[in-house]
Amino acid sequence: MTSPLYNASGVMCRSVEDLEAMRASSSGALITKSCTLEPREGNPEPRYFVTPLGSINSMGLPNYGYQYYLDYAEKYDYANNKPLFISISGMSLADNLTIIKAFHERALPCILEVNLSCPNLPGKPQLGYDLPAAQHALEKICEFYDRPFGVKLPPYFDVSHFDQAAEVFNKFDLLKYVTCINSVGNGLVIDVDAESVVIKPKDGLGGLGGDYVLPTALANVREFVRRLPGKQVVGCGGVKSGREAFMHILAGATAVQVGSCLYEEGVGAFDRIAQELKDLMAAKGYQKLSDFRGKLKTL
Numbered sequence: 001m002t003s004p005l006y007n008a009s010g011v012m013c014r015s016v017e018d019l020e021a022m023r024a025s026s027s028g029a030l031i032t033k034s035c036t037l038e039p040r041e042g043n044p045e046p047r048y049f050v051t052p053l054g055s056i057n058s059m060g061l062p063n064y065g066y067q068y069y070l071d072y073a074e075k076y077d078y079a080n081n082k083p084l085f086i087s088i089s090g091m092s093l094a095d096n097l098t099i100i101k102a103f104h105e106r107a108l109p110c111i112l113e114v115n116l117s118c119p120n121l122p123g124k125p126q127l128g129y130d131l132p133a134a135q136h137a138l139e140k141i142c143e144f145y146d147r148p149f150g151v152k153l154p155p156y157f158d159v160s161h162f163d164q165a166a167e168v169f170n171k172f173d174l175l176k177y178v179t180c181i182n183s184v185g186n187g188l189v190i191d192v193d194a195e196s197v198v199i200k201p202k203d204g205l206g207g208l209g210g211d212y213v214l215p216t217a218l219a220n221v222r223e224f225v226r227r228l229p230g231k232q233v234v235g236c237g238g239v240k241s242g243r244e245a246f247m248h249i250l251a252g253a254t255a256v257q258v259g260s261c262l263y264e265e266g267v268g269a270f271d272r273i274a275q276e277l278k279d280l281m282a283a284k285g286y287q288k289l290s291d292f293r294g295k296l297k298t299l
């Protein structure tokens with residue numbers, strides 16, 4: 001990758017137009033919106049709200065269905081050296097297996113990322129919080145899928161959960177990377193003037209992103225880097241300048257995604273954040289990311 005920065009799945013990646021804007025940007029890669037077997041409209045609006053500290057969303061997986069992203073992946077120019085990641089979030093294990101089989105049959109050079117962490121489907125728990133079910137899903141996928149792939153994880157908040165989750169992920173050699181973190185699920189933002197919630201689905205509950213989640217994201221990156229030897233960790237959460245990108249890499253991230261900030265600022269965020277990261281590195285005397293990646297000091 002020419003830059004360590006790319007979009008967080010869900011932001012600027014639902015339509016071909018979005019994906020082409022991402023491809024034309026200075027991002028180092030691009031990832032699609034999580035896809036399902038059938039197209040989905042998603043949850044009722046309003047379903048995304050910006051606050052001074054970040055965002056809350058309950059989009060509910062609006063997407064054009066996996067065939068749309070499979071078509072995009074078939075037409076994609078892989079020679080442009082910008083990796084294409086396809087995020088998959090079927091409504092059931094059977095759906096996920098159908099989608100992954102379809103990609104497998106085409107043997108395309110895109111990289112599949114299984115989303116174990118959508119917090120916004122009423123009545124559907126996040127798979128990443130049910131580790132036996134997550135393990136079963138990964139076993140079923142690995143029965144036939146023979147290419148490297150990744151998973152998108154929910155944030156974990158207890159050291160025992162880092163241990164238990166890592167034990168599951170370490171069973172799968174082809175699981176080459178994890179992305180930490182998805183939004184912090186089921187937050188509640190309140191508008192004091194209106195004495196109301198700010199998004200409609202789930203009586204106002206939604207996934208938090210932005211400043212709210214940076215320390216949680218950094219903790220998850222650092223803890224999984226320590227526990228998943230031989231795998232890579234992609235950092236996601238709270239990146240809005242070169243400083244947060246630096247923090248994620250210092251915590252051990254190989255690459256860094258931009259979500260809430262990209263939603264607000266558009267693809268110009270990539271040039272700005274990359275330049276800020278370069279300036280910060282220069283001020284510190286670092287030439288390359290590996291000079292400081294994973295070198296966070298403890299006291």
Ligand code: RRO
Pocket residue numbers: 010034057058059060061062089115117118119120182183207
């Ligand atoms: O579409 C969504 O509501 C959504 C998904 Br699939 C996800 O993985 N994370 C998120 O914050 N929203």
